[in-house]
Amino acid sequence: MFDVALKSAGASVVLASSSDEKYPPENIIDGNSDTFWSSTGLFPQEVVITYTSMMRMSRIEIACYNVKNVMFQYSKDIEPLNFQDLFEKELDSTDGQLQLEEFPVNNVEAQHLRVVIESGHDHFVSIHKLTVNGTAIHG
Amino acid sequence: MRHPKGEWPGVNTLLRAVGDSTVGKSSICQVFHSDNSHFSKNYTMTTGVELLVKLVNIPDSKDKVELYMFDSAGKEIFSELVQKFWEQPSVVMVVYDVTSEVSFSSCAKWLERVRCQKPETKLPGVVVANKTDLDERRIISPKAGMEFAESNGLKYFECSAKEMQNVDAAFYYLANEFYKLYQEKVEIFKTMS
Structure with missing residues (x-):
């Protein structure tokens, strides 16, 4: 079991709806x-x-600020397409x-994870850290 | 508001312009959007949503604000989609016609409608007194407009969309205010860990 979303483990951010170069999305997975x-x-x-x-994901942890409605989705495709809902919560x-939120994930298999923030408690929100405990699926 | 990585245009600001119909919301937004080269002579009632986008430079920085101008329909015909989009505007512009007492007295109602959607969130705003070209027919004085603005925590501007005079100032003010708000919030994010 390790943090499969960690940048140093090879994970990457392939899309972000905001990208101020001073506070880039890679900061989420560092x-x-x-x-x-x-x-x-x-x-x-x-x-x-x-x-x-x-x-194979077993737990997702997120540290964020001012987030109200958040939704997690996953995709098994090679390309980040065809996302399916994982869970949704109002913070x-x-x-x-x-x-600080923790979500158990029942061994869902995924190639991509999508975090959608549908609304906030303010105009701006931040995500400080995202951890996904999981294991690689071999063969 | 999706941008390919590395092509972030700047702080994204949704400006909602409100006020009675015929006060000139669309004209003001269009004049600003088109760099003062456009004024529609034939009034067309805005039935749904018109969204204009313009990049605004922030003085003394290389930063920009991407301003989405949302000119809500003056007549109250709203779809569910429009309602949803309204829920979280970044800044508000309340417009009235200096020749219309009714449009001026509606300002408080329009402002309240925007503010009540997110009462706990700071919403920078302006009051714009339009149609200053109709000077001989003017019935709302600058003083009355200023007093309304001040008592509601808004900044007062006046303009003539028709003559393309002084239209830009209110937009630049709002873009700057929202940009400043972003800078303040980021400083708060920095204190957390």
């Missing part, structure tokens, strides 16, 4: 919650992360501290 990706206005916002290979506002 394993450091001091760095962050900032949305730059309007909703929905989305980020798509592609794993090095097909992964409470946490004044002055990060929103």
Whole structure:
């Protein structure tokens, strides 16, 4: 079991709806919650992360701020297409501290993960860290 | 608002222009959008949504704001889609016609309709007094407009969309305000870990 979404493990961000070069989406998967990706206005916002290979996911953790409605989707295709819903949640506002959420994922197999932020508690939201515990599927 | 990686245009700002029909919301947005070279002589009622997009430079920086101008229908014919899009505007522009008492007194109602959707979120806004070219027919004084703006936490501007005079200032002000808000929020994100 390891963090299959980690940049240093080969995962990459292939799409982001905001990309201020000072707060790029790669900050989500660098394993450091001091760095962050900032949305730059309007909703929905989305980020798509592609794993090095097909992964079996067991748990997703996210550290974010000002996020209200968030939806996770996954795709098994080689290209990041045909996403299916994984789960969706409305998060409470946490004044002055990060929103920390953990979602068990029942061994869903995926090549890509898509995070859609449908609304926020403010005009702008940030994602500081995303961790996906999982294992590579061999053969 | 999807952009290929590396092609981020700037802070994305949804400007919602509100006010009674015929006050000139569409004209103001169109004049700004087309760099003051366009004014529609024939008034056409806005039935749905018109979305104009323009990149605005932020002074003293290399940053830009991508301004989406959303000119809501003055007549109250709204689809569900329009309603949903309205829910989270970035900034608001309340427009009235200086020759129309009714349009001026409607401003409070229009403002409230926008603000009540997200009462906890700061919404930078302006009041725009349009049709200053009709000076002899003017009944709303600059003083009355300014007082309304001030008491509602808005900045006051006046213009003539027809003469293409002073239309840009309100847009530049709003783009800058939202850009500043983004800078402030990012500073807050930096304090978290």
